[in-house]
Amino acid sequence: MDERVLAEMLPYFTQHFGNAASVSHAYGWAADAAIQKARQSIATAIHASPEEIIFTSGATEANNLAIKGVAEAYLNKGRHIVTVATEHNAVLDPCHYLATLGFEVTILPVQSDGLLDLTTLEAALRPDTLLVSVMAANNEIGVLQPLAEIGALCHQAQVLLHTDAAQAIGKMPLDMQTLQIDLMSLTAHKVYGPKGIGALYVRRRNPKVQLAPQLHGGGHERGMRSGTLYTPQIVGFAKAIELAISNLTVETQRIQALRDRLWHTLSQLDGIFLNGHPSQRLPGNLNFSVAGVDGQALHLGLQSVVAVSSGSACTSAKIAPSHVLQALGRSPALAYASLRFGIGRFNTVAEIDQVAQATISTIQALRSHKISDSSSQIPLSNPQ
Numbered sequence: 100m101d102e103r104v105l106a107e108m109l110p111y112f113t114q115h116f117g118n119a120a121s122v123s124h125a126y127g128w129a130a131d132a133a134i135q136k137a138r139q140s141i142a143t144a145i146h147a148s149p150e151e152i153i154f155t156s157g158a159t160e161a162n163n164l165a166i167k168g169v170a171e172a173y174l175n176k177g178r179h180i181v182t183v184a185t186e187h188n189a190v191l192d193p194c195h196y197l198a199t200l201g202f203e204v205t206i207l208p209v210q211s212d213g214l215l216d217l218t219t220l221e222a223a224l225r226p227d228t229l230l231v232s233v234m235a236a237n238n239e240i241g242v243l244q245p246l247a248e249i250g251a252l253c254h255q256a257q258v259l260l261h262t263d264a265a266q267a268i269g270k271m272p273l274d275m276q277t278l279q280i281d282l283m284s285l286t287a288h289k290v291y292g293p294k295g296i297g298a299l300y301v302r303r304r305n306p307k308v309q310l311a312p313q314l315h316g317g318g319h320e321r322g323m324r325s326g327t328l329y330t331p332q333i334v335g336f337a338k339a340i341e342l343a344i345s346n347l348t349v350e351t352q353r354i355q356a357l358r359d360r361l362w363h364t365l366s367q368l369d370g371i372f373l374n375g376h377p378s379q380r381l382p383g384n385l386n387f388s389v390a391g392v393d394g395q396a397l398h399l400g401l402q403s404v405v406a407v408s409s410g411s412a413c414t415s416a417k418i419a420p421s422h423v424l425q426a427l428g429r430s431p432a433l434a435y436a437s438l439r440f441g442i443g444r445f446n447t448v449a450e451i452d453q454v455a456q457a458t459i460s461t462i463q464a465l466r467s468h469k470i471s472d473s474s475s476q477i478p479l480s481n482p483q
Contacts, residue, residue: 100288100291100292100293100335100339101291101292101339101342101444103338103342104291104292104293104335104338104339104342105335107334107335107338108293108331108332108334108335108338109331111130111133111330111331111334112331115129115130115133115330116130117129117130117330118130118327119131119133119134119327119328119330120317120319120327120328130328130330133330133333133334134154134328134330134333134334135149136337137333137334137336137337138152138154138333138337140337140338140340140341141285141298141336141337141340144268144269144273144340144341144344145268145273145274145275145283145300146273146274146275146276146277147275147276147300148303150303150321151275151300151301151302151303152298152299152300153298153299153300153301153320153321153323153324154296154297154298154320154324154328154329154333155296155297155298155299155324156295156296156297157286157287157288157294157295157296157297158187158189158263158265158284158285158286158297159189159297160297160313160324161284161285161286161297161298161299162187162189162190162193162232162261162263162284163189163193163313164299164310164312164313164323164324165230165232165261165282165284165299165301165310166180166190166193166194166197166230166232166261167193167196167197167311167313168310168311168312168313168323169229169230169259169261169282169308169309169310170197170202170229170230170311171311172309172310172311173229173230173259173309176227176229177225177226177227177228177229178201178202178203178227178229179202179203179204179205179225179227179228179229180194180197180202180203180204180205180228180229180230180231180232181204181205181207181220181223181224181228181230181231181232181258182194182204182205182206182207182231182232182233183206183207183209183215183232183233183234183244184206184207184208184209184422184423184426185209185213185234185237185239185240185242185422185423185426185427186232186233186234186263187234187238187263187265189263190232190234190263191206194206194232205223207219207220207223208426209426209427211427211428212242212375212376212377212379212427213237213240213242213374213375213376213423213426213427214242214244214245214376214379215233215244215245215249217245217248217249217252220233220249220252221252224252224253224256224258228256228258229258229259230258230259230260230261231249231253231258231259231260231261232260232261232262232263233246233249233260233261233262234262234263234264234265234266235262235263235264235266235267235271235273235283236264236266236267236270236271236380236381237266237375237423238265238266239374239386239421239423239424239439240374240375240380240384240386240423240424240427240439241266241375241380241381241383241384241385241386242375242376242379242380243267243271243376243379243380243381244262246262246278246280247277247278247279250278250279250280251279253279254279259281259282259306259308260279260280260281260282261280261281261282261283261284262280262282262283262284263283263284264283264284264285265284265285265286265289265297266289266381267381268285268286268289268290268340268343269289269290269339269340269343269344269347270290270343270347270351270381270382270383271347271351271381272347275300275302280300280302281301281302281306281308282299282300282301282302282308283299283300284297284298284299284300285297285298285299285300286298287332287335287336287339287340290339290340290342290343291339291342291343291443291444292335292336292338292339292340293331293332293335293336293339295329295332296329296332296333296335296336297336298336299323299324301323310323312324312325314326350444351382352382354382354383354442354443354444354446355382355383357383357442357446357448357451358382358383358384358385358440358442360448360451360452360455361385361440361442361451361454361455362385362387364452364455364456364459365387365455365458365459368389368459368462368463370389370390370391371387371388371389371390372387372388372389372390372429372433373386373387374386374387374388374424374427374429374437375427382442383441383442383443384439384440384441384442385438385439385440385442386424386437386438386439386440387437387438388424388429388433388434388436388437389433389436389437389438389462390433390436391465391466392436392462392465392466393435393436393465394409394432394434394435394436394437395435396465397436397438397461397462397465398438400461400464400465401438401457401458401461404453404454404457405440405454405457405458407438407439407440408438408439409421409434409435409436409437409438409439420434420435421434421437424437438458440454
């Protein structure tokens with residue numbers, strides 16, 4: 100967490116401890132004022148109105164509220180939902196759940212660079228399609244989907260569009276006045292805010308989106324999400340987004356330069372394959388596969404140097420190749436032997452160089468050991 104975010108939050112744990120739903124005393128008024136200010140700040144950052152921001156416990160809850168909420172609210176229109184093979188499990192799992200209830204879910208493939216083919220999407224839309232869910236920026240490979248074009252296709256077909264923008268907020272412009280997005284999931288901890296707080300943008304005009312609540316009791320958040328609002332977290336969420344938006348251009352250039360520096364060094368090795376589109380991706384994301392090494396050994400060799408993963412943090416405990424990398428066409432062996440680096444606000448050039456050298460040394464040592472063991476190798480020229 101950014102220390103400036105923490106400083107903003109601290110008074111609301113002790114001095115201003117009221118419940119925002121308590122309207123009969125000053126403590127409640129102070130909490131409510133702080134939440135309304137935060138709601139306005141977040142809305143301003145995405146060019147929305149404050150009434151369109153619904154607070155949740157994070158992007159996972161926001162995704163569930165959007166997908167299941169639309170499915171229940173629009174039963175009279177149809178039971179067809181469209182999503183993409185590279186989505187986060189917080190989107191795929193609610194879709195799979197709805198399939199057990201009789202909904203039909205179409206999961207679209209992506210191209211080898213991770214981008215969704217628009218003609219494939221257009222062909223998947225039907226008169227009974229309720230919702231399309233396509234993430235703005237992929238959490239594993241950083242690919243940025245063409246939201247403007249996707250939104251135009253959906254609205255032309257009178258289909259609602261949801262996007263999981265947990266990775267995108269604060270790292271790229273998101274304008275709800277120009278993008279034809281109807282529902283958008285956000286979270287704080289991806290922009291150096293607290294964990295456990297997020298929001299769902301719900302469009303109120305052209306069209307006005309209806310949602311069936313998934314949490315009942317109290318009627319908070321315009322009846323869409325009951326539960327006592329966590330004032331310190333919400334205040335921190337807003338501060339985190341304000342900081343990210345205020346320095347977006349400069350920070351994007353700095354982080355991208357660090358990412359490119361790391362990739363320039365690592366790509367000198369043979370058998371290194373970039374995962375995802377080379378330029379249409381988040382500035383701080385670098386994901387690549389390494390041929391000729393054991394995936395588990397690769398990660399173990401780097402654990403003492405850097406916090407690195409092969410896939411989503413939410414699934415890092417599972418011993419299975421990334422579904423995102425397999426959707427790109429990577430073999431299970433290469434998907435296992437992949438590294439996902441996230442470069443951010445507090446990283447330095449010295450850290451980048453240290454990690455680059457440690458990664459190269461680890462790969463070379465593993466390959467050398469494999470050759471000396473005379474074990475079978477993955478051909479270094481084979482990108483699959």
